[in-house]
Structures are given as C-alpha cells and as structure tokens.
Amino acid sequence: MLGINHISTSQSKATAAQLNAAAPRQTSSSIIKWLFGHLRPYKKQVAIALTALILSSLAWLLLGQGIKYVVDQGFIASNKDALEQALFIVIGVVVFGSIATYFRFYWMVWLGERVCADIRKSLFSHLVTLTPSFFENTRTGEIISRFTSDTTLLQSVVGTGVSMALRSIVMFVGALVLMSITSFTLTILVFIAVPLMLIPIRVLGNKVRIHSKLSQDKVAQVGGMIDESLHEIHTLQAYNHEHASSTLFAGKVEGVMHQARKRIHFRALLIAIVMVISMTAIFIVAYMGALMVIDEKISAGELTAFVFYAVLAGGAIATISEVIGELQKAAGASERIIELMQEMPAITEVSRAVLSEINPQDRSEVALSISNIDFTYPGASIELLTPKEEKQSRFSKMRGKKNTPSQSHQTPSSSASQNSQVQSTNTLSSSKTAALAKSNNKGEFEEGTNANAQKPNSKVINNVSFDVASGKRVAIVGHSGAGKSTLFELLLRFYDVDNGEIQLFGQPIKQLPLHEVRKHFALVPQDAVIFAGSVSENIGFSNPNASEDDIKEAAKMAFADEFIEQLPQGYHSELGERGVKLSGGQKQRIAIARAIVANRPILLLDEATSALDASSEQFVKKALEQLMQQKTTIIIAHRLSTVVNADEILVLDKGNIIARGKHHELYEASEVYKEFVDLQLVE
Numbered sequence: 127m128l129g130i131n132h133i134s135t136s137q138s139k140a141t142a143a144q145l146n147a148a149a150p151r152q153t154s155s156s157i158i159k160w161l162f163g164h165l166r167p168y169k170k171q172v173a174i175a176l177t178a179l180i181l182s183s184l185a186w187l188l189l190g191q192g193i194k195y196v197v198d199q200g201f202i203a204s205n206k207d208a209l210e211q212a213l214f215i216v217i218g219v220v221v222f223g224s225i226a227t228y229f230r231f232y233w234m235v236w237l238g239e240r241v242c243a244d245i246r247k248s249l250f251s252h253l254v255t256l257t258p259s260f261f262e263n264t265r266t267g268e269i270i271s272r273f274t275s276d277t278t279l280l281q282s283v284v285g286t287g288v289s290m291a292l293r294s295i296v297m298f299v300g301a302l303v304l305m306s307i308t309s310f311t312l313t314i315l316v317f318i319a320v321p322l323m324l325i326p327i328r329v330l331g332n333k334v335r336i337h338s339k340l341s342q343d344k345v346a347q348v349g350g351m352i353d354e355s356l357h358e359i360h361t362l363q364a365y366n367h368e369h370a371s372s373t374l375f376a377g378k379v380e381g382v383m384h385q386a387r388k389r390i391h392f393r394a395l396l397i398a399i400v401m402v403i404s405m406t407a408i409f410i411v412a413y414m415g416a417l418m419v420i421d422e423k424i425s426a427g428e429l430t431a432f433v434f435y436a437v438l439a440g441g442a443i444a445t446i447s448e449v450i451g452e453l454q455k456a457a458g459a460s461e462r463i464i465e466l467m468q469e470m471p472a473i474t475e476v477s478r479a480v481l482s483e484i485n486p487q488d489r490s491e492v493a494l495s496i497s498n499i500d501f502t503y504p505g506a507s508i509e510l511l512t513p514k515e516e517k518q519s520r521f522s523k524m525r526g527k528k529n530t531p532s533q534s535h536q537t538p539s540s541s542a543s544q545n546s547q548v549q550s551t552n553t554l555s556s557s558k559t560a561a562l563a564k565s566n567n568k569g570e571f572e573e574g575t576n577a578n579a580q581k582p583n584s585k586v587i588n589n590v591s592f593d594v595a596s597g598k599r600v601a602i603v604g605h606s607g608a609g610k611s612t613l614f615e616l617l618l619r620f621y622d623v624d625n626g627e628i629q630l631f632g633q634p635i636k637q638l639p640l641h642e643v644r645k646h647f648a649l650v651p652q653d654a655v656i657f658a659g660s661v662s663e664n665i666g667f668s669n670p671n672a673s674e675d676d677i678k679e680a681a682k683m684a685f686a687d688e689f690i691e692q693l694p695q696g697y698h699s700e701l702g703e704r705g706v707k708l709s710g711g712q713k714q715r716i717a718i719a720r721a722i723v724a725n726r727p728i729l730l731l732d733e734a735t736s737a738l739d740a741s742s743e744q745f746v747k748k749a750l751e752q753l754m755q756q757k758t759t760i761i762i763a764h765r766l767s768t769v770v771n772a773d774e775i776l777v778l779d780k781g782n783i784i785a786r787g788k789h790h791e792l793y794e795a796s797e798v799y800k801e802f803v804d805l806q807l808v809e
C-alpha cells in the first residue's frame with residue numbers, strides 16, 4: 127500500500143531528543159538574533175511600544191516625587207491648598223501613565239502574537255517541503271508540540287515577558303537614581319539587602335526551572351498518548367481497551383501531577399523566602415530612615431518617596447529574575463523551532479539554472495523510462511554493517527564526514543540520498559532500524575550472519591527497468607512487500623534512486639524541479655485520503671483552479687455525484703476528520719474524482735484490496751475506467767479485470783521484475799504469475 131499517510135504514531139519513531147541530538151546546538155546569541163530578526167519588519171510598532179514603555183515607566187517614577195510633595199508640603203506643613211494641587215498633579219500623572227501603559231501593553235502583546243503567527247506560517251511552509259523520510263523518523267506529537275506549545279511560549283515571552291523585563295529595567299535604573307538622590311546612606315543599606323534576596327531567587331529559581339522542564343516533558347508524553355488513543359479509537363474500543371488505556375493515562379497524568387507538586391513546592395518556598403527578606407529589609411530601611419527623619423537628616427516626604435522607590439526597585443528585580451527564567455524557557459523553545467526550520471529536505475533540487483520544464487508539446491512517446499534502478503530505504507542498510515564498518519562509520523561521523531561505508535559505492539549524483547541516509551541514521555531509533563533491517567530482508571537476516579553477504583537483500587528495488595508508452599496501461603503485481611508502492615514513491619521522487627535513472631517524457635527527473643515532476647502525476651492511493659473539509663474542498667484539493675462545475679463534472683464521472691447530492695448539504699457537506707462519515711467505496715470515489723479534477727497525464731493507481739459490497743465495487747471499477755481513459759496509467763493491481771485489460775503486466779518479486787508480458791502470455795509462461803493470479807487476484 128502506498129504510504130500516503132506518512133505521519134503515524136509508531137512507537138519506533140525517533141523522539142525529538144534524538145532529533146535534537148543530531149542537530150547542531152544553537153548559541154544564545156544566535157537564538158536572540160533569530161528571535162529579534164522576526165521583529166525587523168515591524169520597526170514602527172516596536173518604536174511605538176518602546177516609547178510607550180519609557181513614558182509609562184517615567185510616569186510611575188514621577189509619582190514618587192508627587193508623594194514626597196504631598197507629605198512634605200501638604201501633611202507636614204498642614205497646607206490644604208498644596209494637598210489639593212498635589213492631588214491634581216498625581217491624578218494627571220496616573221492618567222498619563224495609564225494611557226502610556228495601554229499603548230505599551232497593546233503593542234508588545236501585538237508584537238508577540240505577530241512574531242508567533244509569522245513563525246508558525248514559515249514553519250508550516252517549511253515542514254510541508256520536507257520529504258516523507260523525515261516524518262517517518264519523527265513523532266507527530268513532537269512536531270505538533272513544537273508548533274503549538276513552543277510558539278505559544280515564544281508569544282508570551284516576546285509579548286509579555288520582554289515587555290515586563292524592559293519596563294522593570296527602566297524602573298529599576300530610574301528608582302535607583304532617584305533613591306540615591308533622595309538618600310545616599312539609605313541606598314547603600316538597600317544594596318546590602320538586594321544580594322540577600324538574589325541568593326534564594328537564584329538557587330530556588332533553578333530548582334523551579336528544572337522541575338518545569340521535567341513537567342513539560344511529562345505533559346508532552348500525555349499529549350502523545352491522547353493523540354495516539356484518539357487516532358486509533360476503533361482499535362482501542364474493538365479490543366475493549368478503554369479501561370486499560372484510562373488506567374495508563376491516569377498514571378501518566380499522575381506523573382505530571384507529581385512533578386508539578388515539586389515545582390509548586392519550590393515556587394511557594396521561593397515566594398515565601400523572598401517575601402520575608404524583602405519585607406524585613408524594607409522595614410529595617412524604613413526604621414533607619416525614621417531615625418534619620420527624627421535626627422532631621424531627611425524630611426518625612428523624602429523617606430516616603432524613598433520607600434516607594436525601594437519597593438519599585440525590589441519589584442523590578444523580582445520581575446526581571448522571573449522573566450530571565452521565562453527567557454531561558456523561550457530560548458529552549460526557540461532552539462526546538464530553529465532545529466525544525468533547519469531540517470533540510472532529503473531530496474534536493476539541482477541548481478535552478480540547470481532545471482528545465484517539460485513543454486506539453488514536447489512530451490515524447492515514452493511517458494516514463496525507468497532504467498536499472500536500485501533503491502534501499504534510508505537507514506535500512508545501517509543495521510547491516512559489519513562491526514568494522516560500524517566503527518569506521520562512527521569514526522567518519524566524528525570527523526564530520528558524511529559518507530558511511532555502505533554509501534561509498536554510490537555515484538556522486540546520489541548525494542541527496544546519501545544525505546538523507548546520514549540524517550536518518552542519526553535520527554532513527556535502534557528499534558526502528560532493526561525492524562527495517564528485518565522487514566527488508568524478509569526474515570533472511572539473522573543475528574551473527576555475515577553482514578556483507580546480506581547487503582544485496584536490503585535493496586527494496588533491484589535493477590528494475592521498464593518503459594511506459596504514452597496512453598498505455600501497465601499493471602504491477604506482486605506479493606505484499608515486493609516493492610510496488612516503493613516504485614510509486616520513486617516515481618514521485620519522494621526518495622532518490624541509489625543507482626539508475628528515471629526519465630519523465632525523456633527528461634531525467636533529477637533535472638526537473640520537484641513540482642514539475644509531481645504535476646505530471648495523479649495519485650490514487652489504496653486507502654483513500656479524506657481531509658476534514660467539505661466534499662468540494664476534498665475533490666478540488668488537487669487543482670486550486672477547479673470551478674464548482676469542474677468538481678461536479680468530476681464527481682459525476684467518478685459515480686460519486688448521486689451519493690454526494692444525498693448528503694445533507696450536498697457538495698458543501700463537511701466530511702469529518704479522515705472522512706469518518708463516508709463508506710469505503712464512497713471515499714474511493716471521492717479520491718478518484720480528485721484525480722479526475724487534477725487532470726494529470728500519468729495516473730498512479732493503487733487498487734484497493736479491501737472488500738467492498740458488489741454495487742460499490744462496480745461503481746469504483748467504473749469510476750476507475752473513466753479516470754484511466756486516454757491517460758498513461760501505472761496500476762498496482764489486485765483485480766483480475768485490471769490485469770486482463772493491461773497493455774503490460776510486470777511481476778515484481780523482492781524488488782526484481784521476474785516476468786513481464788500480457789495476461790494470457792504470462793499465465794502460460796510464468797509459474798509465479800499463475801500462482802499469484804489464482805491465489806491473490808479477485809474477480
């Protein structure tokens with residue numbers, strides 16, 4: 127079956143930790159540069175936010191002077207007029223500060239949201255260019271987590287965190303200056319108290335951070351389990367696994383709770399200790415200040431203003447230390463996002479300058495020409511290295527060389543696939559690698575056997591050659607695991623062949639842009655893929671220029687129009703996630719209509735093996751016939767009628783073409799084909 131649904135939740139997938147291990151570590155400055163690089167297009171908004179931030183901070187600092195005036199000129203001098211005047215000034219300052227705060231808050235949070243939206247957009251655009259091998263080796267849950275929680279973390283840090291930190295820095299410096307002007311002696315006293323406060327902030331803050339990280343990891347595991355259970359709900363329920371899954375889930379949630387308890391404990395302790403130290407320090411400073419007032423060294427107003435500034439400065443320090451923790455978290459999140467952004471597609475296009483396009487007029491008689499191709503899945507051969515080769519491989523990796531010994535025989539043109547092999551080697555978990563090695567060898571691989579002797583068997587496609595003339599129909603038959611779907615993957619250039627060449631209308635596909643190759647193929651996988659969306663959106667998915675009429679026309683040709691019209695909102699009916707509201711045959715007809723709308727010259731069809739009821743079967747058969755009219759078709763055949771009507775049949779066995787010809791010739795000439803037809807093909 128063609129693995130169109132590449133993202134699965136297989137246990138054997140590499141975790142992000144393994145992915146991260148392979149990626150180069152980011153330095154703090156590169157992370158900051160990357161993050162603030164996203165602010166560059168919004169210089170105007172940054173300027174407004176910063177101006178508002180400075181103005182609002184100055185307003186709050188000015189308030190201290192207002193308080194001093196109230197105390198000295200109003201209270202102490204018992205002057206009602208001065209009190210009234212001071213009241214108006216203070217209210218004016220408060221209103222001004224509040225307006226500036228509005229702008230500061232609005233634009234800072236706006237910038238956070240903006241940066242987050244931009245990062246999400248570019249991350250998604252990048253992810254959809256990565257080749258399937260990447261998604262086979264990375265857990266979906268991890269990618270989703272980078273998308274959602276990591277970008278959300280950045281959003282809150284850029285929006286709120288940075289704003290709070292900047293405001294606190296301005297406040298702290300301003301308060302410090304005003305404190306020293308008000309009373310130098312008291313300022314020195316405060317300076318003795320500040321380090322006392324910083325010690326618990328540093329020690330306990332570290333503990334809080336460690337436990338936050340651990341609890342984030344545990345939350346990610348919970349997310350992974352929800353993702354897996356809900357996607358596989360049918361299997362879960364069919365095996366009455368609800369209770370067992372719930373128990374397992376409860377265990378994981380309790381794990382989060384346990385971790386959270388430790389984090390909360392340290393956080394609460396931190397708050398309590400900082401409170402004791404800061405309040406004690408303030409009271410001691412206030413006491414010393416009161417003594418100075420009695421000795422008439424400073425005025426009562428000055429003391430009040432001083433305490434006000436000391437509280438502001440203390441608050442600013444607490445905020446800064448909190449934000450530093452947040453920034454560290456954000457740095458981790460940025461690093462995880464940057465790693466994803468730096469992940470390169472395993473398939474690389476040759477330089478734009480030498481890329482050509484296929485002119486529809488120049489389409490040659492031969493639509494596809496496949497010559498002597500070999501292919502091994504990336505990473506599949508690593509398990510087959512001899513201990514000596516493994517040692518060499520590790521050594522060359524340590525020295526930064528990319529080639530593993532098993533790749534050294536490859537031609538320079540296969541460098542992209544070499545890169546992908548190196549990537550996957552780095553990221554594949556050992557269980558996956560072992561599984562792959564086993565599957566590729568069809569059980570022939572045994573521990574302790576000579577690895578070199580096994581090497582040829584790891585090839586999924588072995589020296590395959592065939593041509594498909596324009597307008598002809600080629601059927602591929604073979605046992606499960608013979609390599610039929612892999613051939614499709616190679617034609618669509620999801621992977622590069624290790625040796626040999628594939629030509630599309632006379633041009634090597636490696637010389638064509640990827641989109642140019644793929645725009646010549648319409649793919650109908652065995653399991654029809656339905657996206658969450660309306661019927662129209664699902665059919666029109668393959669062609670953004672398709673009109674409503676084109677979509678209806680295609681649905682009619684695919685014998686889907688009738689059942690679509692019976693849906694509650696016809697073509698606008700929502701199909702639900704993965705098309706849960708449709709039957710198997712209906713999904714297939716939607717997929718066929720999608721291929722009709724695409725109107726591509728070559729069809730890649732993977733005939734469904736799942737049994738449909740007789741009338742559905744007939745509809746799907748007729749729909750496929752419509753689709754294949756006047757098209758070049760390669761079809762992975764599971765039905766007798768398909769092979770009987772094919773212009774050529776290729777019999778694939780363990781990656782080799784072992785027989786080819788028309789049905790009646792092969793049935794007579796090839797034992798394997800005869801056996802295959804008799805046992806496997808349905809009427």
Ligand SMILES: Nc1ncnc2c1ncn2[C@@H]1O[C@H](COP(=O)(O)OP(=O)(O)OP(=O)(O)O)[C@@H](O)[C@H]1O
Binds near residue numbers: 503565
């Ligand atoms: N992404 C992959 N990574 C590693 N090995 C793979 C991958 N996909 C398939 N294989 C292996 O390649 C071999 C050929 O698989 P392929 O899916 O091409 O077979 P198939 O003939 O289409 O089988 P089926 O009829 O069961 O779909 C199998 O041994 C399979 O285990």
